[in-house]
Amino acid sequence: MNVCLRPLTVLFMACLLAACASKQGGSIGELPSAPDASIEQMLEEANDSDPEEANALRLSAADLAYQQQDFMRSSSILQQVPLQSLQPAQQVYAQTLQAELALHRNKPKSALNDLNHPSFQYLAQLPVKQQVRSSLVRAEALQADNQTLAAARERVFIAPLLSGDTASSNHEMIWELVASLPNDQLQAGNDADLSGWLALAQISRSASSLEQQQAAIDDWRNKNPQHPAALKLPKPLTEIKALASQSPNKVGLLLPQQGQLASVAEALRNGFMAAYYQTLASGASAPEIILYDSSQLTSMDQFYQQAKLDGIDLVVGPLEKPLVRQLNAQSQLPITTLALNYSDTTEPGPPQLFQFGLSAEDEAREVARRAWADGMRRAVALVPRGEWGDRTLAAFQQSWLAEGGSLIAAEHVEQPVELAQQIASLFQLRDSEARAKRLKSLLGVDIASQPARRQDIDFIFLAATPQQAQQIKPTLAFQYAGDVPVYATSHLLGGSINQPQPADLNGILFCETPWLLNTSAPLQQQVIAQWPQAAGSMGRLFAMGNDAYLLTSYLAQLKALPDSNTQGLSGLLSLSPTQRVVRQLPWAEFRDGFVQPL
Template sequence: MIACLRPLSALCLAGLLVACSSSPSSNLGELPRTPQASVEQMLQKAGTSQSEDAQLLRLSAADLAAKQGNTERAESILKQVDLQLLKPAQQIYASTLKAELALARNDAKAALQALAHPSLDRLGELPVEQQIRTQLARANALEKDGQLLAAARERVFIAPLLSGDEAQRNQEHIWSLVSNLPAEPAPVADDADLAGWLSLAQVAKTVGTLKQQQDAIDNWLAQHPNHPAAQQLPKALADLRALSSKPLEKIALLLPQEGQLASVSRALRDGFLAAHYQAQQAGEQPPQIQLYDSARLTSLDDFYRQAKADGVQLVIGPLEKNLVTQLGSRAELPITTLALNYADPSAKSPAQLFQFGLAAEDEAREVARRAWADGKRSAVALVPKGDWGDRVLDAFRQSWQAAGGNFLGAEHIDQPVDMAGQVALLLQVNGTSRRQDVDFIFLAATPQQAQQIKPTLAYQYAGDVPVYATSHLFSGSMSAAQYRDLDGIRFCETPWLLNADDPLRQQVDSQWPQAGGSMGRLYAMGVDAFRLAPRLDQLKTLPDSRVEGLSGNLSLNSAQRVERQLPWAQFSNGQVQRLPETNIE
């Protein structure tokens, strides 16, 4: 069977599939066959001949070696084939195989280069099987190259040619691609099927309750009854619709009411209850809250037995690290639990355990994301001495290098008197000059340490080096004079502290003034624990969905840990100036 697809070099889809001639034109050439022979037998038969038959045997041998998983052998054989001696059909076959081998070694650029061969203009004249193979290679190369929309476009285009399991796998892959596109701005597509996929992805990312999200999907289905996704929803959306819509009726809030964590616990509790009260004022029917004192626990098993007897459907807490670690080591939990701290990341936690906290590692990853979006590519770091600084540095370095950034070195700051020397060492200051390959400094520091950074950089001929910091340098209660000492530093921060006009924050501030300072982050976390409670299943079923919180933009990773993406601000002339958001494809 022969079918026509547009040339691979085209970026836009146009027209419908049109049947072509059932036999190739005379100068197109034949595709390699699959003889019943081994790689060695085919190569032996081809010998040193440069005839068309010998070239076809070498192509078949290379293809067989690739199918057997021997990519090095396949590439070695393919190098013996001179594309200039091949006819267009054979050039397409060889270019496709070359792209597949490049993808096997994770070289997307080489794969796309192979698929840019002029012969690909005649792909539509080849049998459907070859068209599918070539187009899938291109889709995979675009995906690995980070061109998600273009990869989705390729897969949407070939979807009508597929059937059975292959069609279903392709459809799930399309969904994975479009759902990983940034939510804003929404991409535009001329093709109706692709446009439908993109709008479905937008619907799935709608922030709201489970029922609101299910209603949004139902509305999409009513508007797109003939779309391929309407015929068979992607598995994630089908699972979402199958989730029980039974409302969450009773929550246990498990926090210590005395001891070292009592003040932290009070802020979390008050933020949680403030959000609960706000929901009541808005006419909602929020779950009933029952308080339990984790400081008086004698046994987690006894607590869960009591909570279950009390009709609890979800546990929020505990806060204590040792209790969360105990939960993380269990095979399963009797009740779904959102812990307000983190267990050991190396442990395999039970399926019923979710974890949420103000992790400094989230902010380190956020710095890497923002700096990369701002076009920075080479970084150095200044972090405090000790375990906390090591964890923050590791999180930044891993995220930065995973994005492709160049990490040039770090210094662990401690005593103020040593800072000038450490900065000089880090920036390789020599006389009146410094290294010029540093795009920015990653800074994790207290407000007092941060106030010394800018004058120290100026002293070390590096006053023009951008500084990206975590929220720890911002107390929310410093004077304009102190802010001027931080002039130019960019930092990530919770929406709670950057948006004093938020109605819930104003309500909380009026009752607990300390919520306007650094303690405000804990009140925000309490609010977000309340907002997360009914949406944990949503976040688990749709990993790309998010909850707009006051401690950050919240999502769930594969370990069921809530991760935060934070907004950005900059110190400017004694004021805190909010920075515009960025998007990364």
């Protein structure tokens, strides 16, 4: 059998020699040149070849297994190749394949580590096909590792080398990446193409209506006629002109002016009207706004009758959850409605109903996304006892398991006196203490021992009030778990974000609205000067009200383009298949007694 396969080696070496002859000096070697053979043939031939031939054959076999989506076999073959004995070109080839396999295992940090091998300093000397492959893998790894700007930069860098479907896909992905960046990262740099993309994202985001957005895009194209995005607008931007005709002319803002929710409604109304007046001040067209008092309603049917008589073509509200439940149970609504709360069910409502709110479930899902991107895989959860804690835990668990993570245990906290026992139970400290006692009893002598916690926990998901969080972090340290990372929702933040925070919170990572984290924004400074409550928890409601106005223009776009989003003051906004507005949030950390954005 081996004799029959010898011509394969001759062919393979001929390819290598021909390539070397075309390379001056051949100092970095050549990429493997896969012959027309099966994996089995290449591996068998490698067994009868000298080390240099064998390495090249095994690299080709590992790559063929990867292309055939036999990832375990590809990894197994690749492990047989001694990386350090390869020339730089083959090291680039091997490390790129290793990174692709790491991405398949959802390990972007490992992939980036593979792509940082010293051999990549020679990447520009390799054939374009390898440059493209390595750069696109790097871009995917950066994106999976939550390094969005770096991923966009990598794709902009490689774009001139692409063609056909790959070029089109990369073009759209650049826009998707820059469109999801927070405002403080949309700053021009030294790269003209990337700066153009960032400027396009910035001007399209700053518009308060689709008409204004279209005008800003047209102006940008006139000033940058040779930019790749001007030559070919990303798909979401090409749809704006058609969608602009769907913007409402009259909006009914339906909020309670009396009762328990009056202060919440006031914050929402302030944010909504601030955005409205800002639009008018910019010279852009804005819909007419009519205010309605939902606390005076006897039935939603009666309200819709009045709204239709008033010419309303979009309702923003109601806020009250019972009214949202009523709407969600209907098969049809007479007017498109953006409710400012969520119904309890996950079942989709009528096609005219959209739902938007500051739900803890959104933040729980954000924790799952961020923790997974950070390489966490095994979690425990601490949530308050009660319906709110149950909903938050359920949302986290669903998203975390969907990512591929494992939820080892969960505790519902309520009484401070129970907290130490609950955390000890989570980390199995009592088992450790019991083992020490049994050993002491068996030996009959005192022994020096320290309880040891279980080591299979990567992080803690925490949803808690400020008072609970300030008790939990020190208790973790007392129970030998102070080194376990804690990822939390925003509910543990008390007071203004600029105020000193309790030292007991140091080290906790948490997600928060852009409004509260971007304290230097001129709009925020102006609003807080007139309404100081906007610097604290009421600021989240102000941001939500502002985004509710933003959505009056953008709902049609988010629905027509499922992968699109728009940056708001309460988060990066997109639409779920059930027409719920989903918020993606930035992150911060309690550090040295203050909140530090990440």
